[in-house]
Each structure stands twice: as C-alpha cells, then as structure tokens.
Amino acid sequence: MARVTIVQVAERAGVSTASASRALNGLIASAETVEKVMQAARELGYVADATAQSLKRGKTLQLGYAVADIGNPVYVEIMSAIERVVQASGYRLIISSTGTASSSVDVVRDLSRGLVDGMILSPLRVTDDLIAALEAAPIPFVVLGRVPDSAGFDAVRADSSTAMRLVVEHLAAEGRRSLAFLNGPADTTPGALRLEGFRAAVAMHADVRSRLAEAADFTITAGYEAAMPLLTAADRPDAIVAANDLIGLGVLRAAEDLGLSVPSDVAVTGIDDTELAAVVRPGLTSVDLGADARGAAAAEMLLARIADPSRPAHVLTVTPSLVVRGSTVPQRPVALGSAALATPTDEEERTAG
Amino acid sequence: MARVTIVQVAERAGVSTASASRALNGLIASAETVEKVMQAARELGYVADATAQSLKRGKTLQLGYAVADIGNPVYVEIMSAIERVVQASGYRLIISSTGTASSSVDVVRDLSRGLVDGMILSPLRVTDDLIAALEAAPIPFVVLGRVPDSAGFDAVRADSSTAMRLVVEHLAAEGRRSLAFLNGPADTTPGALRLEGFRAAVAMHADVRSRLAEAADFTITAGYEAAMPLLTAADRPDAIVAANDLIGLGVLRAAEDLGLSVPSDVAVTGIDDTELAAVVRPGLTSVDLGADARGAAAAEMLLARIADPSRPAHVLTVTPSLVVRGSTVPQRPVALGSAALATPTDEEERTAG
C-alpha cells in the first residue's frame, strides 16, 4: 500500500532520478543503467504516478465518454465502439455517467479540468449552459447528437428524419392508417428530432392519420405506462411508433397485458435496433441508427482533432437502416440456426435509408 | 481552449496566488479579496487543474469501478448503485471497462497509478496475477465477487450456492427430474461457483438426474448455440438451468426456434434477475443476486476503508431470492397494471434464500 516514487528507485539503482526516468521511459541510457533501474523498479513494485506525469507532460493520455443514460443498451454499444478505437491508439477511456436527470454541464467542466485530453459526449439535452461549457472547455470534444451548426463543433449525428421516414413508409406500406408516435421527453434532443422527423414523414402520407403521445422517459416502464391510454382509447391506433426500443418494449408488454395481439391488432416499432429488439417476441421492428459506426467515428474524430487542433470542424451523419421484425409483419416460421439472433438475415429485411 | 492558471487569476485580482487559492477554496480571506478573486476567475473562465490539485493534495476525489463486461445489464445495475453511494459522498466515479477477454490486471495497475483514491472491481477471473496486483496496489479496493479468504481483502459476494439451491428446489418441486446446467465459461469465478452450487444442490435430490454443458460466454448468442445440442438430444432434459439471464434468454430463443414450448416441454431459469428476465415472454424465472445491494455495499465499504485504512477487512455476503416467472410455471392470466413490470408482485413469487 505504500507509494514508491522514482526517487527510491533511483537511490536503489544508484543513479540520478533523471537517469531513472530515462531508463523507465525507454529513452537513451546505457544498457547497464537500464538494467539496474528496471530491476530496482521491479523489486520495489514501482509504478509511475499518473498525476505527476500528466502535470509534467501536459497531457493525460486519457479520453472521456460522458453518457447520460448508461441503462440504455444503445449507449453501451456506442461505448464499446469508442473504446475499440481509443484503445487502439494508446489512450485509455474513462466513462462518466451523468445521470439522466442532471445536465452534462458538470461533467464537462469536471473532466476538462485536466483529467482527460479530450472527450466525447452523448447529451440528452443540449442547453445553452452546455454549449457555453463546451466553448469554454480547454480540451477538444466531440458531440454525439445534434448541436447548433453555428457553434462549429465536431459532431456525429444520427439521421432522425430518415429514420422516421423509413418507419412511417414501412407502416403505410403494410396498410396501417392510424399511427401514434410515442415519444420520450420532447425536451431532449433525440425526443425533439424524432418528433420532428415523425411529423415530416407523416405529412407525406395524406391517407395516414397520426397522433402524438409522450412517455416520461426513454425506458420500458415509462413506455408501458404511456402506452396504456393509447391502447385502451376508443379509436385505438393501428400502429405505435416508439421513440426508442425501450419504449417500444413497454408498448409490447402493455399490448400483451391488454390481450391485444401484435401485429394484427396493433403494430409496434422501435428505434436503435438494440439486441433487445431481436430477442423479444414478437421481434421489434426497429431502425438501426448506426450506433457502432457513430461511436467509432466520434472517437476517430476526437483523435484527429487532438492530433491537429487547427483542423476545421467536421460533422458526420450516419445513415440509418430499417430492420423489419414480427411486431409489424406477421412472423414467418423461423429458419433454424443461430444466425437469426445475431444479424438480420432471412427472417429480417433490412432497408437502408 | 486556452488553459488559464491560478497565477493569471491572482494577477488580475491583484493578490498573491496563495490568497487566490484560499479565496477559491473558501478558506479564510477578506470579503474584498474573495470578491476580487471570484470575479477575476469568472472573467477568465478559470477552472482549477485537477491534475495539479491531486498531486498537491495527495488525493483525487475520484473512485473507479472496473468491470469486465459492461454489456451485461447486471453490471449496469451494480454500477448505478455504486454511483448513487459514491456521488452522495462527494466523490466522482469513473468507469473502466476491462473487456471480457483481457484480465483486469492492467486496469488495476493503471488506475492505481494515482488516478483514483480507491476502486471497486468485478473481475471475471481472479488470477494470481490479479491478486498480486491488488496486494501491490497503493490504494484500497473492494472486490465484488469471490476472492481467496487468505488474502484479507474487502469483498462483497453473492451467494451462489444458495442461489443454485433455490433454483434446483423450485424445479424439483415443479416435478422436473432431468436438469441440465448450462454454465458460462467455467474458468471464470462466477462460472466456477455456480457450477459448484449446482452440483451441491442437485446432490440433495436423489431422484433428480443432471448433466452439464458450457456456453462460450455469458451472452445470449452463446446461450443460444450451447442450448441447441441440449434441446435436440434424444434424452432432452426437462429443465435447463442457465448460469445467467443472458444465457437463459438464448435458451428461450433456441427452444422457440425448435418449436419447443416453455415451460411445458422444457423449463428454463436464469440468474441475476435483470430487467430482461421480466420483459421477455415467457418471463424468465431467475434468482435475484442483489445487484443493487451489492453495489451499494461495496461502495460503502470502500468509503469506510478510505476513511479508516486500518479497519479490519470485511466480507459481506448478500442473500439471493428466487423470482418465479412463466419459464418454469405455466403463466396465469396477468393482472392489469404496470406494477408487473417493475417489481415482482401477484404474478411473481419471491422466495428468499
């Protein structure tokens, strides 16, 4: 438990701390010195103090990912992609969960205090406070999500309008004529964009009626509760478009509890195409927003900016694709084989945006 | 993007850096000084450099959670509990995902280099290397899981043997006589312990036959693939005990693809009682290993040790409870109401260990 410093290593090796440092870091030093220092370090169990190193070097070799709602599997997927890219370039990734309620502002301020060299964030709400904090941040960051163009930030976005269009077109093609959009909180960025996308998509179908509802949260439970009134209404919609997979799952459970059958009584769709959508029965038709691609792109963007701070701001939009499952189209008998679980195949059609 | 230091703040305020520091940290200083310093700091957008602060203070006010497999929802649940406790005591939590393959050794070494004041870890494998790294670590840590008693570490454990006993007793009581235990990798700590627990539990039932199988991973896909041969065997078991919920879900999907009905043809159980178990149909009977309680306890233990390093090592074992759902007992018609989704109620029986 006792901290051993480079001074002790140097003493034991009978050299100066400068030589010890050089030997430890693989800089020029005689073979003999390296030998002595390494052995001393080993015997003492020396590990360089990261705090001191960072202070001296002016960088931490750490990157941060601030995520609002780690309970949502889609963020775990994004995180894994980020981690893959980040690790490959010698950085360490630290995750900071900001909690779904509180704003990310504190996290941005906190982590940019010298703990990380750059960060990626998936904010649920992009407030003025957050923008201000980002502008004032002494380190580069990449935003996963929509952010005002004027700000000139690096960003990676999903394409909500195409996503919603894919869903609405699919449902209309399946003969659905009364759609309900079950959003998450509309004051969140994804909520606002998906709502906008839904409205635009529905406007293109004159024969399709629509209504709006809002769940308290992007969770299964909130989806369940918000679905109940929709499903028990006298003029029940024949399709419910959920703003994400978790809400969609809640709708599925609510329909079941009400004895409604999916998709014959009501079709249901989600967004994000998480593993949950594939595992549940009936499978949840969903739109893959390219979580993996977005995470990887964000990480690469951040690394590129760190390498070249004067680089112009980039904004990348990832194209979504529709994955059709049993919640909108009556299920065909499933072919045997594990592939069905992994990636969409025979039983699942995929339509790019 | 430019770093502003306390020197600049002090200059602008016309005071010494010491006074600036005192004012900023709320130590004794005249009202006038505080005023001037605060304003200068605000104007400059000053944020204290955490690296320098940590170096000077000898502590970071950060705690770490190293988790092998963040893709498993049970770890997300544990993480949330840890975060709750940690935040309440003024520390910040950083998560480090070690990846399911690589050992946690690197993470332990990395984070204990001065980045955090203490850490909690959920290792998948407790190797000698890991033990050695922990013993050499200059900071306190708490292990979530089984660790050799001799080591004298702080630890919080689930009770695998009781968990397996609950499952086996339940299945036996339901008339199942041919059990298969579908483990995850047996060279992991949870794998080894659950296997041991299953063996012991089954030994208490002379009339129950059993067999063993192993999935390549604690995932849905691995569970699916490993379940196939079990379910297509000539002497198909009448119950499959999965080592965790994800594997159990894979079994459910495999049974479905084979046209087997659950629970009449085969009963299935999981472990961890994640939200997935409640959401899938039929609901997956599972054992709640107390993820939330374990996470919270680990965090409290860590804080206690930081407060008092000489405190004797504590080991806490959390009692599991069985949650019965449709995968083992034919489903009764479900009562209306969202409660069904949240906590086990009418439709779900809960049996403490």
Added chain:
DNA sequence: CTGAAAGCGCTAACAC
C-alpha cells in the same frame, strides 16, 4: 551517456 536543477499548477506552512 549522465547528473543537477528547473518547473508543470497548485496548496499549505510559515512568517509577517
């Protein structure tokens, strides 16, 4: 190739 010394940004004694 090596050692002495400076200094990263901050806080904490210590005098005043």
Added chain:
DNA sequence: GTGTTAGCGCTTTCAG
C-alpha cells in the same frame, strides 16, 4: 488576513 516559499512526483533542458 496576506504574501513568500517550498514542494507534491515527475520529465526535461542544460551542462558536463
């Protein structure tokens, strides 16, 4: 109450 100074542990000029 305030300024001066030392120093956290490390890396990195700069002489030698």
